Amino acid sequence: MTMLEVPTIDAPAVPGMADGKQRRITTSHLRRLEAESIHILRETAAEFRKPVMLYSIGKDSSVLLHLAMKAFDPGKPPFPLLHVDTTWKFREMIAFRDRRARELGLDLIVHTNNDGLSQGIDPFSHGSARYTDVMKTQALRQALDFHGFDAAIGGARRDEEKSRAKERVFSHRSAAHRWDPKNQRPELWGLYNTRLAPGESMRVFPLSNWTELDVWDYILLEDIPIVPLYLAASRPVVERDGALIMVDDDRMPLQPGEAPQWRSVRFRTLGCYPLTGATSSTAATLPEIVQEMTASRTSERQGRMIDRDSPASMERKKAEGYF
Amino acid sequence: MSYHEASTIAAADAPRLDQDDRPTLRFVTCGSVDDGKSTLVGRLLYDSKTLLDDQLDALASESKTAGTTAGDLDFALLVDGLQAEREQGITIDVAYRFFATKLRRFIVADTPGHAQYTRNMATGASNADLAVVLVDARKGVITQTRRHSHILSLLGIRHVVLAVNKMDLIGFDGDRFASITAEYLTLAGQLGISQVQCIPVVAPDGDNIVAASARMLWYEGPTITAYLESVNVAGDASQQPFRLPVQWVSRPHADFRGFCGRIASGTIALGDAVRAQPSGHQTRIARILTPAGERNHARPGESITLTLADEIDVSRGDVLTAGSAAPVSDQLAAHLVWFDGEAMVTGRRYLLRCGTASTGAVITELKHRIAIDTMARESATTLDVNEIGYVHLDLDRPLVFEAYRDNRDMGSFILIDPISHRTAAAGMIDMSLRRATNVHWQRLAVDKSVRARLKQQRPCVLWFTGLSGAGKSTIANLVDSRLAELGRHAALLDGDNLRHGINRDLGFTNAERTENVRRVAEIAALFVDAGLIALVALISPFRSERELARQRLEAGEFIEIHVATPLAECERRDPKGLYRKARAGQLPAFTGIDHPYEAPLAPDITIDTSELSSEAACERIIRYLREHNYL
Numbered sequence: 001m002t003m004l005e006v007p008t009i010d011a012p013a014v015p016g017m018a019d020g021k022q023r024r025i026t027t028s029h030l031r032r033l034e035a036e037s038i039h040i041l042r043e044t045a046a047e048f049r050k051p052v053m054l055y056s057i058g059k060d061s062s063v064l065l066h067l068a069m070k071a072f073d074p075g076k077p078p079f080p081l082l083h084v085d086t087t088w089k090f091r092e093m094i095a096f097r098d099r100r101a102r103e104l105g106l107d108l109i110v111h112t113n114n115d116g117l118s119q120g121i122d123p124f125s126h127g128s129a130r131y132t133d134v135m136k137t138q139a140l141r142q143a144l145d146f147h148g149f150d151a152a153i154g155g156a157r158r159d160e161e162k163s164r165a166k167e168r169v170f171s172h173r174s175a176a177h178r179w180d181p182k183n184q185r186p187e188l189w190g191l192y193n194t195r196l197a198p199g200e201s202m203r204v205f206p207l208s209n210w211t212e213l214d215v216w217d218y219i220l221l222e223d224i225p226i227v228p229l230y231l232a233a234s235r236p237v238v239e240r241d242g243a244l245i246m247v248d249d250d251r252m253p254l255q256p257g258e259a260p261q262w263r264s265v266r267f268r269t270l271g272c273y274p275l276t277g278a279t280s281s282t283a284a285t286l287p288e289i290v291q292e293m294t295a296s297r298t299s300e301r302q303g304r305m306i307d308r309d310s311p312a313s314m315e316r317k318k319a320e321g322y323f
Numbered sequence: 324m325s326y327h328e329a330s331t332i333a334a335a336d337a338p339r340l341d342q343d344d345r346p347t348l349r350f351v352t353c354g355s356v357d358d359g360k361s362t363l364v365g366r367l368l369y370d371s372k373t374l375l376d377d378q379l380d381a382l383a384s385e386s387k388t389a390g391t392t393a394g395d396l397d398f399a400l401l402v403d404g405l406q407a408e409r410e411q412g413i414t415i416d417v418a419y420r421f422f423a424t425k426l427r428r429f430i431v432a433d434t435p436g437h438a439q440y441t442r443n444m445a446t447g448a449s450n451a452d453l454a455v456v457l458v459d460a461r462k463g464v465i466t467q468t469r470r471h472s473h474i475l476s477l478l479g480i481r482h483v484v485l486a487v488n489k490m491d492l493i494g495f496d497g498d499r500f501a502s503i504t505a506e507y508l509t510l511a512g513q514l515g516i517s518q519v520q521c522i523p524v525v526a527p528d529g530d531n532i533v534a535a536s537a538r539m540l541w542y543e544g545p546t547i548t549a550y551l552e553s554v555n556v557a558g559d560a561s562q563q564p565f566r567l568p569v570q571w572v573s574r575p576h577a578d579f580r581g582f583c584g585r586i587a588s589g590t591i592a593l594g595d596a597v598r599a600q601p602s603g604h605q606t607r608i609a610r611i612l613t614p615a616g617e618r619n620h621a622r623p624g625e626s627i628t629l630t631l632a633d634e635i636d637v638s639r640g641d642v643l644t645a646g647s648a649a650p651v652s653d654q655l656a657a658h659l660v661w662f663d664g665e666a667m668v669t670g671r672r673y674l675l676r677c678g679t680a681s682t683g684a685v686i687t688e689l690k691h692r693i694a695i696d697t698m699a700r701e702s703a704t705t706l707d708v709n710e711i712g713y714v715h716l717d718l719d720r721p722l723v724f725e726a727y728r729d730n731r732d733m734g735s736f737i738l739i740d741p742i743s744h745r746t747a748a749a750g751m752i753d754m755s756l757r758r759a760t761n762v763h764w765q766r767l768a769v770d771k772s773v774r775a776r777l778k779q780q781r782p783c784v785l786w787f788t789g790l791s792g793a794g795k796s797t798i799a800n801l802v803d804s805r806l807a808e809l810g811r812h813a814a815l816l817d818g819d820n821l822r823h824g825i826n827r828d829l830g831f832t833n834a835e836r837t838e839n840v841r842r843v844a845e846i847a848a849l850f851v852d853a854g855l856i857a858l859v860a861l862i863s864p865f866r867s868e869r870e871l872a873r874q875r876l877e878a879g880e881f882i883e884i885h886v887a888t889p890l891a892e893c894e895r896r897d898p899k900g901l902y903r904k905a906r907a908g909q910l911p912a913f914t915g916i917d918h919p920y921e922a923p924l925a926p927d928i929t930i931d932t933s934e935l936s937s938e939a940a941c942e943r944i945i946r947y948l949r950e951h952n953y954l
Binding site for chain 1: 345347417418419420421428430442443445446449450570571573574575579581583584585612614615624625626628639662674676677678679731732735736737739744745746749867921922924925
């Protein structure tokens with residue numbers, strides 16, 4: 001099979017703005033969320049020996065990075081970015097990642113689980129559960145251990161999923177990176193218990209109180225660059241188990257009779273392309289996305305294959321160290 | 324161009340729509356097991372159309388398999404997120420949910436009803452403006468209702484909605500509702516909860532949740548949603564004096580020194596006079612940087628960066644204030660809600676966090692415990708998990724604060740167990756027991772830099788930590804002699820010797836060990852002030868206490884030396900025969916045997932005397948002092 005011609009956009013990924021439509025923005029509400037997140041980011045920088053920001057290239061990461069730039073302006077964030085690269089991310093994501101790190105002059109660490117790679121773990125032959133465990137969860141733990149990071153900042157939100165709704169802003173992890181949901185430290189007021197024993201670490205979630213719509217509103221308000229995959233464009237997809245999977249490169253094995261079709265699609269969340277379902281859409285600008293979001297009747301995680309592997313799968317994955 | 328300016332300019336022509344600025348009401352739900360809290364919250368989510376199609380599908384299928392409602396939608400499943408909870412059919416942790424109506428946004432903390440999870444309720448209440456208290460119409464006001472309402476009042480909640488649920492199970496009896504209402508109003512009056520709205524509901528069916536119930540026409544008050552949309556809970560923090568706990572000092576280059584933090588109360592404008600507390604140094608505001616760009620004023624709740632007209636010494640934990648000065652004290656009276664399974668110990672040192680400040684704190688006295696059911700004050704010697712008391716605290720350093728009733732951000736604190744690191748208690752400051760502001764630091768004309776120049780050395784503390792028998796004293800003595808040969812001035816503080824003198828009143832409990840370390844740190848700091856190099860040889864097993872010693876000094880003055888001789892080797896040497904005694908059970912709480920030693924995470928120097936002779940160790944330390952310009 002030959003490599004498919006997938007359009008990639010090289011221009012700075014600032015989405016189209018000047019469409020003259022009214023924006024649905026609630027500035028004060030967003031400014032309150034922004035102030036809280038910046039407070040959390042500064043606490044992390046002040047209280048930990050070696051923090052790191054998990055940068056997954058998605059829209060939440062884009063917002064997180066933007067907030068970090070603001071929190072320490074005119075300085076740079078006092079921590080590097082870490083991307084756990086499964087080698088199955090959309091090509092546009094990788095290009096976007098490298099460009100943003102370069103533009104902002106930030107230190108970017110890219111980690112891949114080479115053991116998993118040499119064992120040939122891939123999302124097709126090993127199933128999404130095993131693949132995610134090896135290439136994401138274990139890879140993340142490897143990277144945190146290798147660099148000795150004691151705090152990892154992530155973009156998870158409480159509105160994403162039920163077990164996330166109970167996660168703390170500063171969420172304690174044992175030396176084995178385990179989350180103990182029944183033994184979480186209470187968080188009162190804006191006071192965070194940041195004490196750690198040797199080997200223990202903290203996951204920090206500055207976007208805990210944001211909703212998906214808040215994220216989009218803020219991207220619109222602040223003109224935050226995002227990966228163009230969030231905007232509708234004609235892309236080659238195949239339909240599998242009711243999901244539209246984009247054929248991003250020729251590693252994707254096509255089943256007999258399966259042929260990629262060019263359709264106008266976009267993504268509500270981004271991850272590994274074989275595990276990320278696209279939605280049919282013609283929303284090609286940010287205001288159109290926000291409009292589509294407002295009218296949406298499904299949640300963003302519907303496009304994620306890994307949440308639906310088994311009942312309570314997210315809770316179990318989190319206990320094992322998944323972000 | 325700074326990052327702020329860049330993003331502000333990029334968005335400059337974007338229209339700013341402030342019209343749709345629905346305020347956010349944060350509320351907490353509480354009640355006993357099976358009162359129907361999760362069902363009520365699930366119902367609010369459902370009726371506000373917050374739920375999406377795939378979530379509704381999942382709810383419908385889970386209701387059939389896991390539900391307790393015979394196939395009808397089980398709204399509790401929407402919020403009982405953790406697997407254990409779904410299996411047991413109970414809520415075991417705080418869940419935060421978001422929904423919005425045309426008038427307001429809501430963040431609801433759904434909290435558990437079990438007695439042993441009271442701490443989660445306090446957690447949910449700490450950030451809430453209002454509470455929805457559920458009672459079962461068949462049971463009325465019960466012990467749990469009193470307990471929860473008491474915690475609400477302690478945490479400063481002044482607005483309560485009493486949702487009398489399961490009205491269908493008492494035949495929609497209006498008289499019964501009236502008697503429950505009367506009983507609760509009496510309770511609320513005792514607790515100082517000034518605003519109470521009682522509403523009869525049937526949560527699973529939605530009666531009086533969004534729409535008025537057709538089955539209780541005798542009730543003429545608002546529905547839950549209507550009340551939450553209209554209640555006025557706002558206290559105006561902008562009218563209070565300006566308080567900014569300094570979170571982070573930003574020094575990206577020599578020309579910029581900014582003080583970052585979130586405004587706890589009051590407003591500030593360019594040119595305003597401010598002081599740094601506790602030092603009292605005064606200056607004016609030079610620039611105000613906000614996330615939306617540079618401005619000439621800022622309001623409560625904003626995360627900002629300030630630059631000052633004069634270069635004054637301000638660091639994390641200090642508070643920038645304007646208008647009346649904030650009280651400063653190292654002796655406080657406060658209410659505590661005890662969280663930890665390990666009971667409170669008076670005399671023990673905990674770590675206290677208030678705003679951005681951290682300090683050691685000893686609970687000197689438990690004035691009384693409060694009986695939850697009767698609100699009566701009882702005499703007691705300790706607080707157990709979920710108990711509430713009124714205590715006196717003695718802090719290592721003066722704290723800038725406000726009474727909790729006046730300012731939640733400046734008056735709240737947590738206590739952290741120095742060993743387990745668990746959050747042991749939540750506290751609310753009532754008042755200062757004396758005015759530390761009246762005890763001024765004596766400014767000295769000859770300071771340590773003058774003395775240090777005289778002696779041609781940079782004063783510092785060499786802190787030797789390690790197990791008994793590791794070789795701390797031996798190496799410290801060698802370094803002391805070597806420094807004398809070099810014509811430098813040092814002083815040795817040896818843990819064993821000090822226990823014969825200044826620390827003779829101390830034993831070996833955790834609290835006494837902590838006090839031992841504190842005294843030695845204070846003496847070492849005085850030696851540094853005198854321009855000396857202080858050598859401290861002390862097991863000092865706890866990281867937190869060594870950290871306090873470090874904080875007592877200025878940056879670069881504390882050099883942590885880990886004498887990391889392995890336990891087996893120390894025990895083999897056993898120069899004082901202590902390990903033998905400890906193994907024989909004659910020395911309880913002996914470090915390394917039945918008492919923990921927390922090794923330094925990032926010591927400045929590490930020495931293992933099983934690999935390095937004492938003389939070589941001494942030379943390594945001297946070399947370190949030279950390379951780092953102490954000598």
